[in-house]
Amino acid sequence: MSGLKVLRYVAWAAVAVLLGAIGFVTAQHYLGPKDGGLLSPVASIGGPFTMVDAAAGRTVTEADFKGKPTAYFFGFTFCPDVCPTTLAETQMWIEKLGPDADKVNFAFVSVDPERDTPEVMRDYVAAFDDRIRPLTGSPEQVEAMLKAYRVYARRVPLDDGDYTMDHSAAVFLMDSDNRFVGTIAYEEAPENAMAKLRRLIDNAG
Template sequence: MTRLSAILAILVVVAGLAAAGWFALRPSDADPFAPCRGSSVAGGTATIGGPFALTDGAGRRVTDAEAITGPTLVYFGYSFCPDVCPFDLSRNALAAAELAEKGTQVGQVFISIDPARDTPEVVRDFVAAIDPGILGLTGTAEEVAKAAAAYKVYYRKSGDDPDYYLMDHSTFTYLVAPEVGFLDFYRSEQTPEQVAGSVACYAARL
């Protein structure tokens, strides 16, 4: 091997090592929240969540950017719900309280899927009876439908009684955060401790 050939061979090796080092140290495109995820979403997490503009208990207009200022638990239900909605919201409140004790603040948002009965005042009183920290929101039928569609929420009126009908609806609680958007969802059977543990994992990576 000539001197020139030896130099070229060394340069090739150095270049290869440099390239290998760059690939090893380059920023990862992997999901930073992967260790926290306890569920998967068909179509990916980007398919859930979106902008909304609704009305709070004081009659003020509230956008998603104003409602979601940190890690936030979002739940769709209705005030006449006989069981699952109060149960899920109470579970979320307990999880939020547990997180607050450990120094992690998490918001809570309730969005009504029964705007015909859930006026701003009704929603205000409903959430206040469960936890004053819950932001209750309602709106027109069109506004509610848009928010529900963004979160892939199913709901449908059940019964013919104009005053005492029920609402069939999905019962997921969604964890969302500013800029990041949707992170995960929680089923009714998950405990306050399980929800708090999951939220803490995400919050530590935001």
């Protein structure tokens, strides 16, 4: 093999290692540790928002969630699987936390404001646990919050003329100052999820 080819292979190997390292760091920031740990606060995820708390029947902002850590899940009420599964898991986390559940804000945020009116959101979330706050709003308000939290959501047309929503499936964990510190992945092992929530509570204390 010529010296030029050797140098070329070495260069490509170096690029591959660099891209792998970048991918790993990015994944750590967006997915969070899998062992119950949390990240240092990440300022680029989260920020101001104005939404409607459907259960309380009033407008809320990020200021209403400060002072306690928050677990935000973004989804929609017509979701066939991911959303009801995650809400059921959230209900289980709340039950396992016991009295400590009151030290965390839990919120289900709609990515489908066209169908998720306050009444629909209120009734849907009430079937799981009334400590999960159902948040919705105008299309503009929802879009602004999705953008601030770097949440992926896309309307997908169906063959029958209806539509569904493709969206991020992780639960976003914010500290008591509403700064992003990690996620709970969809169907993450229960012991990992509980460890992250307990660490979130301990760090807030």
